[in-house]
Amino acid sequence: MAIDALSCCLRISSLRVLARILFTCLLCLVPIAVLAEDQTAGSSITGTPPPRLPVVRRLSEQFLEQLDQQRADLAKEVVASETPYPFVRGTFHFHSRLSHDSVGTLEEITAAAKATGTRIIGFTEHKSREVDVVATNAAGWRDGIYFLAGTESSNALHWPGREGENDVRFLCHLEEIPTFDREKYDGIEIYNTHSDAKDEPISMLISAMVMNMGAVRDHPESAFCSFLDYPADFLARFDRLTIAGRYPGLAGNDSHQNQALRVAALPDGAIEVRDYADEVVWTDNGLRAKMLLAAFGQKENPVERTELANVQLDPYEISMRHVGTFLQLDEVNEQSVRKALRNGRIILGFELIAPLPSVGFWVERRQEPVGTVGDEIEIKEGMQLRVDLPATAQIRVVRNGQTFASFEGKQLTLDLHAPGVYRMEALQTLAGQQYPWVITNPIYLVEGERQ
Numbered sequence: 075m076a077i078d079a080l081s082c083c084l085r086i087s088s089l090r091v092l093a094r095i096l097f098t099c100l101l102c103l104v105p106i107a108v109l110a111e112d113q114t115a116g117s118s119i120t121g122t123p124p125p126r127l128p129v130v131r132r133l134s135e136q137f138l139e140q141l142d143q144q145r146a147d148l149a150k151e152v153v154a155s156e157t158p159y160p161f162v163r164g165t166f167h168f169h170s171r172l173s174h175d176s177v178g179t180l181e182e183i184t185a186a187a188k189a190t191g192t193r194i195i196g197f198t199e200h201k202s203r204e205v206d207v208v209a210t211n212a213a214g215w216r217d218g219i220y221f222l223a224g225t226e227s228s229n230a231l232h233w234p235g236r237e238g239e240n241d242v243r244f245l246c247h248l249e250e251i252p253t254f255d256r257e258k259y260d261g262i263e264i265y266n267t268h269s270d271a272k273d274e275p276i277s278m279l280i281s282a283m284v285m286n287m288g289a290v291r292d293h294p295e296s297a298f299c300s301f302l303d304y305p306a307d308f309l310a311r312f313d314r315l316t317i318a319g320r321y322p323g324l325a326g327n328d329s330h331q332n333q334a335l336r337v338a339a340l341p342d343g344a345i346e347v348r349d350y351a352d353e354v355v356w357t358d359n360g361l362r363a364k365m366l367l368a369a370f371g372q373k374e375n376p377v378e379r380t381e382l383a384n385v386q387l388d389p390y391e392i393s394m395r396h397v398g399t400f401l402q403l404d405e406v407n408e409q410s411v412r413k414a415l416r417n418g419r420i421i422l423g424f425e426l427i428a429p430l431p432s433v434g435f436w437v438e439r440r441q442e443p444v445g446t447v448g449d450e451i452e453i454k455e456g457m458q459l460r461v462d463l464p465a466t467a468q469i470r471v472v473r474n475g476q477t478f479a480s481f482e483g484k485q486l487t488l489d490l491h492a493p494g495v496y497r498m499e500a501l502q503t504l505a506g507q508q509y510p511w512v513i514t515n516p517i518y519l520v521e522g523e524r525q
């Protein structure tokens with residue numbers, strides 16, 4: 075059913091995992107912040123990250139209004155800067171009407187791409203007996219957007235070879251696959267929107283959405299952020315994989331545009347909520363129903379079933395903006411896109427938190443850039459790691475899965491003395507909650523001859 079994006083496991087483990095991760099980060103942070111402070115201007119991150127509010131609070135009118143306001147304020151601070159390695163916005167793991175669980179059209183998808191600055195879309199349709207979903211789908215340039223036609227099956231996103239290029243395969247829905255053969259895939263999802271939503275207690279999530287239907291409708295982007303978590307489990311596995319050898323990670327948007335809630339009042343005073351497939355996902359005939367009826371201005375029970383609201387929770391534009399997979403390439407074509415994916419020239423940006431018109435994470439020596447994410451670089455005397463963000467954030471540089479430097483600011487320069495697998499993440503605190511904004515693939519610094 076349609077709410078399966080929000081359903082499955084009724085786990086509250088995400089809260090515990092998040093708390094554990096944040097606590098662990100804090101422990102590592104103390105000596106590291108001092109190290110970073112010696113090398114850059116700005117202030118180090120101090121204090122305890124805020125505790126996660128319950129979902130019913132995160133969907134309240136008051137919270138969503140505050141989040142909308144603070145997102146708008148942060149967006150005003152964003153200023154793009156020149157970086158030596160420019161990135162192009164893409165979105166991967168994407169479904170259209172060719173999949174059994176979506177009715178989205180190519181026109182809607184193209185419009186969403188244009189609205190979000192997305193230039194590359196990697197379709198991954200569910201396979202079908204009736205139609206060849208790869209041959210039928212858009213591939214190559216269409217109306218200014220570059221498309222890859224592919225499939226999703228057995229936890230693999232698969233883009234069959236085209237224009238002389240080899241197949242590309244990424245493992246998806248990591249939470250369902252405890253172990254796998256890394257050689258069978260070119261990389262993994264290090265974030266997936268459905269996986270993220272699934273770890274909320276579903277009954278609470280639907281109930282919170284229904285009770286706050288007006289607020290959800292009026293603040294659709296902030297409401298979409300309500301389930302956004304730092305992908306701690308995925309990143310822990312990604313760190314282990316990359317420490318063992320170069321391995322790319324992308325974001326799975328898993329966009330379907332199929333999450334709708336249709337609220338109806340029934341003659342007996344009950345309220346009924348159905349999803350896009352017309353399945354009942356929530357009913358109530360008690361106090362909550364009365365409150366909802368009042369909220370919708372219904373003073374008396376209707377004579378017949380009456381629809382009160384129909385809210386699309388995941389329009390393509392919002393689920394696309396939610397997270398982007400930014401690829402480092404100069405020119406968009408079949409070869410360059412596949413190469414960037416295979417080589418991990420990838421940065422994830424959560425743009426409902428703040429726009430990401432530019433992002434930089436690279437190594438330089440004597441002010442000359444020598445490589446960026448996905449690259450393997452021989453470490454030499456005088457090399458420095460550079461971070462450049464378009465707005466102030468809580469920056470964390472991770473080396474071999476451990477916090478290496480932690481800092482609040484826009485730019486960061488760190489002297490490099492040791493080989494290792496270095497990646498960067500930037501977090502934002504909005505409305506008292508911490509959200510991931512940027513997560514990069516690693517730069518691999520290997521032992522080289524000293525000069």
Ligand SMILES: [Zn+2]
Nearest residue numbers: 169175200330
């Ligand atoms: Zn699907």
Ligand SMILES: [Zn+2]
Nearest residue numbers: 167169226328
């Ligand atoms: Zn999917």
